[in-house]
Amino acid sequence: MFYSLGKYILLLRLSFRRPEKFSVYWAEVMREMVSIGIGSLGIIAIISIFIGAATTIQVAFQLSSPLVSMSIAGKIARDSTILEFSPTISALVLAGRVGSSIASQIGTMRVTEQIDALEIMGVNAPGYLISPKIIASMTMIPLLVIVSIALGIGGGYLACVLSGDITPDDYITGVRDGFDGLTMQVALVKAVVFGFLIASICAYQGFYTSGGALEVGQSSTRGVVFSCVMILFADLVITRIML
Amino acid sequence: MIEIKDIYKTFGENDVLKGISATFHPGKNNLIIGGSGSGKTTLLKCIVGLHEPTKGAVYFNKENFTEMNFEQRVPIRTHIGMLFQNSALFDSLTVEENIMFPLNLFTEQTQAEKLDRANFCLERVNLAGKNKLYPSELSGGMKKRVGIARAISMQPKYLFVDEPNSGLDPKTSILIDDLISELTEEYQTTTVVVTHDMNSVMGIGEHIIFLHNGEKWWEGSNKDIAKTDNQELNDFVFASKFMQAARTKL
Numbered sequence: 001m002f003y004s005l006g007k008y009i010l011l012l013r014l015s016f017r018r019p020e021k022f023s024v025y026w027a028e029v030m031r032e033m034v035s036i037g038i039g040s041l042g043i044i045a046i047i048s049i050f051i052g053a054a055t056t057i058q059v060a061f062q063l064s065s066p067l068v069s070m071s072i073a074g075k076i077a078r079d080s081t082i083l084e085f086s087p088t089i090s091a092l093v094l095a096g097r098v099g100s101s102i103a104s105q106i107g108t109m110r111v112t113e114q115i116d117a118l119e120i121m122g123v124n125a126p127g128y129l130i131s132p133k134i135i136a137s138m139t140m141i142p143l144l145v146i147v148s149i150a151l152g153i154g155g156g157y158l159a160c161v162l163s164g165d166i167t168p169d170d171y172i173t174g175v176r177d178g179f180d181g182l183t184m185q186v187a188l189v190k191a192v193v194f195g196f197l198i199a200s201i202c203a204y205q206g207f208y209t210s211g212g213a214l215e216v217g218q219s220s221t222r223g224v225v226f227s228c229v230m231i232l233f234a235d236l237v238i239t240r241i242m243l
Numbered sequence: 244m245i246e247i248k249d250i251y252k253t254f255g256e257n258d259v260l261k262g263i264s265a266t267f268h269p270g271k272n273n274l275i276i277g278g279s280g281s282g283k284t285t286l287l288k289c290i291v292g293l294h295e296p297t298k299g300a301v302y303f304n305k306e307n308f309t310e311m312n313f314e315q316r317v318p319i320r321t322h323i324g325m326l327f328q329n330s331a332l333f334d335s336l337t338v339e340e341n342i343m344f345p346l347n348l349f350t351e352q353t354q355a356e357k358l359d360r361a362n363f364c365l366e367r368v369n370l371a372g373k374n375k376l377y378p379s380e381l382s383g384g385m386k387k388r389v390g391i392a393r394a395i396s397m398q399p400k401y402l403f404v405d406e407p408n409s410g411l412d413p414k415t416s417i418l419i420d421d422l423i424s425e426l427t428e429e430y431q432t433t434t435v436v437v438t439h440d441m442n443s444v445m446g447i448g449e450h451i452i453f454l455h456n457g458e459k460w461w462e463g464s465n466k467d468i469a470k471t472d473n474q475e476l477n478d479f480v481f482a483s484k485f486m487q488a489a490r491t492k493l
Contacts, residue, residue, distance in 0.1 A: 020317075020348045020349065021347070021348050021349075024347050024348055108334075109333075109334075112329055112331060112334075113327045113328070113329060113331040114331050114332075114333055114334070116293055116327065116331065117325065117327060117331040117333075119292075119293060120291055120292075120293070120320060120323055120325045120403075121320060121321070121323075121344075121345045121348070121349075122316065122317040122318075122320030122321050122323075122349065123348060124313070
């Protein structure tokens with residue numbers, strides 16, 4: 001385990017060595033941003049709306065008491081969405097979508113000698129392949145989480161309109177009530193950390209692939225599993241430290 | 244010129260290369276031949292720095308490449324072109340972008356100049372007009388030729404070729420061999436080709452090293468092969484009945 005951790009840290013150090021040409025790396029960062037950001041927008045939108053709606057209905061069900069104002073349900077749904085559902089569930093889904101793509105792309109390049117070709121040319125392969133993915137991931141995942149939060153709260157509103165468990169007015173009142181900016185800070189810190197974990201762990205797994213197609217698949221699976229576990233661990237640590 | 248001095252390479256308990264020394268001169272097709280598992284590709288990877296030798300050194304024009312760190316190797320690497328066994332073209336880039344890739348990273352040329360160079364290299368390998376195709380749209384022979392075009396895009400002093408004929412039909416193999424030979428003469432590159440294709444050996448083998456069980460077993464030219472009494476080399480080169488019959492006519 002310590003051997004792998006050491007290799008992971010050394011790979012990260014190599015990844016952030018001075019680029020051969022900044023403009024080429026910048027173009028690569030932009031390409032990755034489009035792939036990670038725009039490419040993941042659809043799946044994030046779908047899961048956010050459904051999770052927001054389901055959370056609101058469940059909270060309304062648990063608070064079905066004449067002693068509690070139903071606007072509280074909106075408040076609880078908002079905070080749950082911002083603090084936990086949007087950053088963490090989005091990150092777990094993105095570990096599957098983005099992480100597996102990173103691991104399999106780099107793994108395939110390894111087994112087809114494309115990484116050797118980069119090294120022969122004098123290109124710092126970890127820098128060229130990994131750093132743009134980490135930067136793009138740390139930039140785009142927070143933006144996706146912001147979109148996810150907005151759509152999750154929107155999904156809650158839709159649930160109110162369609163199910164009638166809470167009136168839309170109560171929900172809106174709850175969502176607006178006692179908003180604390182710290183919750184958004186926590187969500188964004190989580191998103192940045194999760195972005196780093198997904199890209200770096202999956203890139204590490206891909207970079208050290210050896211063998212053929214079977215091993216590329218195994219690296220991809222390992223990348224997703226390890227990043228999911230690390231996301232949940234980081235979630236706990238950040239929550240404990242910041243709240 | 245490339246000199247390799249007393250190269251050893253060990254993987255765990257397995258000694259793959261055992262004290263190999265040789266000199267590869269510019270303007271010549273230098274071939275490394277040998278059976279499967281003889282250490283040909285490992286030797287090539289030690290020369291280009293993809294593997295670090297366990298012992299020994301590689302010199303590019305008298306400079307000790309083995310002792311250099313990554314940054315020190317970059318100026319030499321920009322003079323190296325390599326064609327991989329499976330071409331190793333970047334899947335996500337078009338043919339033109341593959342050829343322009345090293346130019347983008349290591350030159351200050353304008354886009355038009357880089358495009359001109361890419362077109363020139365494509366014409367040189369008889370693939371003019373194939374700029375916008377992706378590697379997945381190319382045949383095996385075309386991939387090899389694009390690989391060569393990418394390898395020569397930086398006008399290299401050193402050209403390394405790993406199994407150029409693997410998976411190709413005999414006619415395309417000869418075409419690739421001729422191309423490598425022409426480029427070597429034209430640009431006076433120090434060319435090192437790893438192969439076990441006998442047509443290549445007899446066709447372009449101006450300087451041949453035969454490896455057997457990780458050791459240099461024989462050294463000479465294609466003209467010397469027919470006369471050699473080296474048993475292992477004879478077993479390797481003249482393994483087929485066709486080659487045995489051809490030998491009698493040499």
